[in-house]
Structures are given as C-alpha cells and as structure tokens.
Amino acid sequence: MHEIQIPNGYFQLWQMYLAERGLDGLQLDFLQQDQAQLRQVLSMPIDTQSSYTFFLEVIQRTQQHLDCPQLIFEMARHIRPEHFGVLGYIASRSKSVAEAIHYVMRFSRLVIDGSAATRVQVYQHGDEIHLAWPNIDEKYALIHEMTFACIVQLARQIFGLSQPILRSLHFAHAAQMSLYAYQKFYGCEVLFKQTDYQLVLRLDSLELQPHQSDPSLIHLLTKQAEEAIASRLSYETLDQQLHMRVAEYLRLQNSVPKIEQIATELHISSRTLQRQLNEQNSSFKKILEIERMKRCEQLLLQNMSLIEIAIYLGYSDQSALARAYKAYNGQTLLQRKQQLKD
Template sequence: MTAFLIRGTVLFEADDLIAELGGDPRTLLRSHHVDPAATRDFERFIHYEDAAAVIGDAARQLQCPDFGMRLARRQSIGILGPVGVILRNAETVGDAIDSVCGFLHNIVLADAAELIRMPQAAVYSYDTLLRNEYDRHQMVEKSMAVAMNAFRVMLGADFVPLKVTFQHRRMASLRCYREVFGRVPEFDAEINAVHLPLYALDRPIQDRDPAALALAENYLTRIRPDLAFAEHVREVTRRLLIIDHASLVELSKAVSLHPRVVQRRLAQEGTTFERVLDDVRRALAWELSATGAPVATVARALGYSEQSSYTRACRRWFGESPRQLRTRLRTPQPDPSDGPGEQELGGEELVLGPGEQETH
C-alpha cells in the first residue's frame, strides 16, 4: 500500500484512552512506529496505515471493539486544524460540509467524503483507503464519529441524524453506537453515511468569522497530496490486468473505495478510470511487443476478448498494426553515436516510446 501521511493528532488522546483501558500506550504506539509525542503535535506527521494499526490493535488487545468511536468522542474538531476552522466559519452548514468534502483529499490522501442532496435528505458519505479490514472498520467508525462531533457543533448538541449506515458488520454493542450517533445504524450497507434533513444544510453558522474562513481555505487550497491518486490507480490497474480483472468494480474493491468515489477522485486529477486503463494497456502493449510476443498473446494480456479490438487500439496508439509494431521494436536501431554523415536521418522513422510525444 502507498505510504500516505496524516497529522499525528488523528491519535490525539489515544495514549490516555489506552492507559485507562489497562494498556501500555508507549509500547503500543511505538510498536507501530508512532512517536507518542506526535499524537499531540499538529505539525507532526505519521503514516496513515500506522495510525489505523494503533487503533485496530488497541481495540483487539484491550477487548474494546468501540475503541475508534471512544477515541473520537474525546477529540474536538480542533484536531482538524484548518478544516475545523471552516466548520466554524462557513456561511451555512451545507457550505461547511461541501468545503470539507472538497478539501479532505488534499490533507488526507487516503480519505474521501461526499455530500449528496437527495429529494428527501442530504447524505454525507465517507470512505478510506486501507487494506487491513479490521483497522479500516475501526478508522471508518472513528471518522464517522468525528463527523458527528462536527454536525453537533454546527447543529446543536441534541442533533440526531435521520439514518446512519456502515458498509461493515456490527463490531460493538448497539448501546455504543446509540451513544455516539443517537440511533442504531444499519450495517452491511452500500456506503458509510450519515443522512441529514435537507433543511439542516441551510442553517446559518452563528458567530462566524469570514476572515478566518478565507485564511483556512487559502491554506488548504495550496496543499497538494504527497502522491497523485491516479498513479496509485495506475499501479493497481496494471496488477489487475495481469490476472484479467482490470475493471472499475475490481479496482474499487482492491483500493477499498466505492466506484463512484474512485471516479470522482480521478476526475479531480483530470482523468478517468477508462483513460488510466487505456494508458496502462498502451504501455504494456509496447513492452510485450518489444519481447516479440505473438499478437494473440499480447491481446489476451491486455484483456481483449477479440484480437481485432487490440488491432484497433494499436493503430490508435501507435499508428500501425500489432505486427508492424512488433517488427519495428524488434528491428535493431542505429547506434546513437552514428553521426548524420553515417546514417541518413531524413529517411528514418522516429520511434516514440509509450509515454512520449513527437514535437514539431
């Protein structure tokens, strides 16, 4: 998995909670390469997967299946830094949630959130990119509980959502969930979501500071993720292509995100899954053709059920048939040290790699 980073305050108060439950916080944190001091320093970063492992291990070792939610209840939205500033200073609740959803990927590359306005309700959904299933479920429950903290800051301490859903099975007692969300969630659902009444989005945020909002938005706009999500998708797609499972559905399963979230993240980076898949196929076609592999073998490796589909794609990519491409790549090229006097440059065709463009 790609080593995503997150601010250490994602584990704020984790040491105290671990100790209260009878654990050794320093040992547990350091076993996952987390400096205990980093959990109370907004300027320190830790690996996202390590943070999730701390929460997951604490839940298992201390027999506390609601550890993620308990930790969230001890944390204020102050741990969110500039995101917390937006929540307190946007014009309306809907504006605040929209902004957070838009900026979340900038500060936590592994996370994605979305606010969808339906005819009867507004649906806030959340997902995260983690391979360890149990750790992921703990992190999802923690993040959804943090979202509830934010909703109650904006809508009042007595706010109860219309519905709460989780993709995973129930891990803790129903009482634990009711204490956090005000109602019992639905499990084994399509998405992790909190359903809010539509009128709640229009509620103005009291005592807001427009100047603070502008500063927070300016700060978040300048942050760039440490690694493009599209590059991660490209890497996973290539592996899936090898086992003939390169589809949006299979890719989404591999990265533990809903297909709609995958497409939205790719769109934010100016691409689509279909374009990434096409680029991966193009690069692989070049590599395999250079080895002299039979055309039929290359077509199958690229996931084409019909050789004619590969032929059309090859002409689109390289302007020649698969056999012509293979012949060209297998033909010895002139030594670059040969000067124009030894090799007629004008009579040679320029050979471009799969990631190059001819300049004029």
C-alpha cells in the same frame, strides 16, 4: 502515496484517552515494540499525517489489552477542530452546515489521503441529504468508524446541536461492537453491511450555523488549504496522480475515462502525457486496466452481476471481463466473488 494516510490528530486523541485513564501510551508494555514509531508520530505536528496500518495496529492492541470495545467512541469525545488540521478550522468557521460540507468535499485529502481514499459524494433524496462513499476494503473498517464518530462529535460542538440532525448512518462493514453502543453514541438508526457508507442528514440541517462563523478567516484558511493540496501534488509522481484520478473517474462518472479526459484534468496534452508515461516505462492503458480491476472488486462487494460489471467497466461482454480479471489476479471472477463473501 498509495497507503492510506490519516491525521496525526487521531493519534493525539488516543493519547488523550489514555491520559484520562492515568496511562502513558509511551510506557505501555503491550506496545513496547512500537515505542520508537509512536514517539515519532506524537512528536510531529497535529495536522500532518501518518500510516493507517500503524494506527490500526495500535488501536487493536489497545482495545484488546484494556478491554475497551468502545475505544473509538471514547477517543472521539475529545475531538477538537485542530485534530482535523486546517480543514477542521475551516469547518468550524463556515457560515452553515452546507458550506462546511462543501469544504470537506474539496479538501478531504488533507485528512485522509492515499490511492484508496475516496471522495465524498452528496445527493438529495426527498427531505434528506446523503453523504456517501463506496466500500473499498474491509481492512479500512476502523478508519470509517473513527472518522464517522469524530465528524459527528465535532459537528455537535461546532453547531451546538440541540436536536439530532442525523436520520441514519450506513456502514458497509459489520458491527464492531454492540448495536446499543452505536445507537447510544449517534442517537439515530445505524445500519451495517450496506452497499456503501453514508451519513444521512435532514435537509433543513444544511442551514444550521456554527457559533463562530468568520468569513474573513475562512478566506485565509482556504488559501492555506489550497497551498497544502498543491504542495502535496508536487511531491507525487505522475503515475500516482494518474492512478488516483482514474480511480476517482471510475467511481464518480460511472464510465471509463479516455486519456484525453485525464490529460485535460492535468492541464497537459494527451500526447505529452503519453510521452511522460513512456519515459517512466508505463502507459495509460496499463494504469486504466489496474484501476478497472480494483473497481471490479468494489462492485463485486455490492453484489452487482458480472454482466453489469462488464458493461459498467467498458468490456464487450462478461467473458472479456473474466479474462482481464484472471490475467490481473490469477483467480476467476467467481472464485473472487465467493472469497469476498466468506
């Protein structure tokens, strides 16, 4: 699974927003060509997933034709735990904000999935907790907008927040609407064109408890989530699993993985892994090189120098990195860096 997949709950939120305005999403003229696909998505269980590309198209057309730049916020106001599937229910029954964050990190791919999906990283800085993930591509701006708004709105419901726990929000992309609209919805400082995406919380907010914590139900829901993850992995090819694991290793470990390390994560020997790749006319070296180049583009967006990127990705020098990128993309690194700035 390479394309980003998002929860069908997001499509349900879109439908709920339209119904509130007295509109039927399956009867809108500007979405006439998408009716068949919309009917299929909306008929599927709320906890399954569908194409982000299709969701992006539907939302952009809706924003344009209904003249609603704040559509994401209007949709997020309808959010309920079931829109995030089993993970939403787990979060709503957790004993604290800290435990909810733990489960979000563990089962996030049940909500957003695909080779470009990134795992949340959590770290403490003074009296703040930062939930952060890197900027992958500008085309994913909308899913970040949607997910931020839904997470914050759902947290307000689950934990009955009487005071703001957010210190700030960081978006790696440019603002999609007026700054006032963001500040009004989130009630905190909102920054754009940052090096990564971040939710910054007060440290003491980790102890906040939801209205309906339920440890026994959490145990059952966790088993269900584990089974869902295992089932999903069983349908992925070895090649897809390797791309995801290598990409994740590069992001989180700040170093280049060896085949032995990835094989250990897959619970097989490196010799077996190499043999299986050979049978698929692939190789660990080829997969590693593709993911290094993808990571290179992410680091270019963060304005790292070329020599820093070369060291980070395990190349002997800047020239070696430049040759590898030219072979991968047909462009020079300087051409790509300028293109990303435009």
